[in-house]
Amino acid sequence: MTHSDPSAAGSGGAALAAFWTAIAMLLAVRFLGVDLGGQLSTLAATAIFLFGGLPHGAYDISLLARVSGGNRKRLAGITAIYIAIVLTMVLAWRLRPDATLVFFLIAAAYHFGEDWDRIEDALLRVICGASVAAAPALAHPDQVSAIFSDMTGGRGGADVATGLFLIAPMVLVVTAVCCLIVWQRGDRRGAISMAAAMAALLLFPPVIGFALFFVCLHSPRHLAHAQLTLADLSWRWRAATAIALPVAAAVIWIMATRMTGGAITPDVTAQAFQLLAALTIPHLVVSSWLERARPGD
Numbered sequence: 104m105t106h107s108d109p110s111a112a113g114s115g116g117a118a119l120a121a122f123w124t125a126i127a128m129l130l131a132v133r134f135l136g137v138d139l140g141g142q143l144s145t146l147a148a149t150a151i152f153l154f155g156g157l158p159h160g161a162y163d164i165s166l167l168a169r170v171s172g173g174n175r176k177r178l179a180g181i182t183a184i185y186i187a188i189v190l191t192m193v194l195a196w197r198l199r200p201d202a203t204l205v206f207f208l209i210a211a212a213y214h215f216g217e218d219w220d221r222i223e224d225a226l227l228r229v230i231c232g233a234s235v236a237a238a239p240a241l242a243h244p245d246q247v248s249a250i251f252s253d254m255t256g257g258r259g260g261a262d263v264a265t266g267l268f269l270i271a272p273m274v275l276v277v278t279a280v281c282c283l284i285v286w287q288r289g290d291r292r293g294a295i296s297m298a299a300a301m302a303a304l305l306l307f308p309p310v311i312g313f314a315l316f317f318v319c320l321h322s323p324r325h326l327a328h329a330q331l332t333l334a335d336l337s338w339r340w341r342a343a344t345a346i347a348l349p350v351a352a353a354v355i356w357i358m359a360t361r362m363t364g365g366a367i368t369p370d371v372t373a374q375a376f377q378l379l380a381a382l383t384i385p386h387l388v389v390s391s392w393l394e395r396a397r398p399g400d
């Protein structure tokens with residue numbers, strides 16, 4: 104139904120190795136008493152989730168062009184819709200940051216839920232998807248509240264973090280049960296890596312846990328599929344897409360933010376999450392549409 108096992112493709116295997124190595128290193132650093140919650144490590148994790156995570160959405164437009172027969176007009180139309188959505192999100196953050204944050208979290212739960220391809224029930228998948236935000240909200244309520252507060256310019260973010268904190272125990276119990284189901288259905292590697300991602304989100308500071316999940320587990324699933332579908336494109340072209348489109352998105356974002364009165368927060372990590380939210384909306388629509396357009400799944 105959704106993306107195939109990322110371990111089937113080379114990039115997925117390498118990402119999984121990076122995932123376990125990073126967890127071992129973070130545990131060692133923690134054991135040595137280093138504070139992972141400092142400004143520098145948060146900034147490093149922000150750069151990692153942006154530059155390591157955004158490229159997975161960069162292939163959306165190429166993939167759409169592929170399934171729509173490579174028609175240029177259509178491609179231009181799709182690109183225009185993407186840009187329009189990003190611009191709308193810039194305004195949404197400015198006008199109703201609280202509602203935008205809630206909308207983003209629900210959209211993210213749906214989108215991350217698509218990774219749970221061995222769980223048939225749609226509601227269970229959404230709950231599993233919500234665990235990515237719920238786990239840090241439960242284990243690090245103050246930090247998540249501070250980031251949400253920055254993202255909303257102090258307008259409602261803390262309440263959203265409290266809401267997430269309250270539903271987190273239910274979300275995590277359901278996710279743990281789903282890990283067991285995935286294990287029983289034969290995807291042991293998938294079950295263990297999802298469980299480890301949850302543990303990392305509980306144990307490490309929120310931005311670090313998120314970067315680990317996003318870059319090493321979520322993105323490779325999309326990338327493996329994109330690489331297969333776009334295998335005939337040269338690796339140079341694919342690498343250029345992965346770099347150029349996120350950079351273009353960031354530039355459009357920064358320009359649109361400036362033109363509409365400046366960012367509602369000076370915090371770089373909060374701004375990075377706002378940009379991620381802006382790109383998540385078209386990405387979510389495109390990836391679930393592509394899932395349905397894929398024959399044989």
Ligand SMILES: CC1=C(/C=C/C(C)=C/C=C/C(C)=C/C=O)C(C)(C)CCC1
Binds near residue numbers: 208247251310379
């Ligand atoms: C904002 C924020 C969080 C949630 C991030 C989410 C939910 C990101 C979703 C990204 C998506 C859906 C990308 C698509 O590929 C955390 C981790 C609780 C940490 C505190 C700040």
Ligand SMILES: [Fe+2]
Binds near residue numbers: 214321325386
């Ligand atoms: Fe994604």
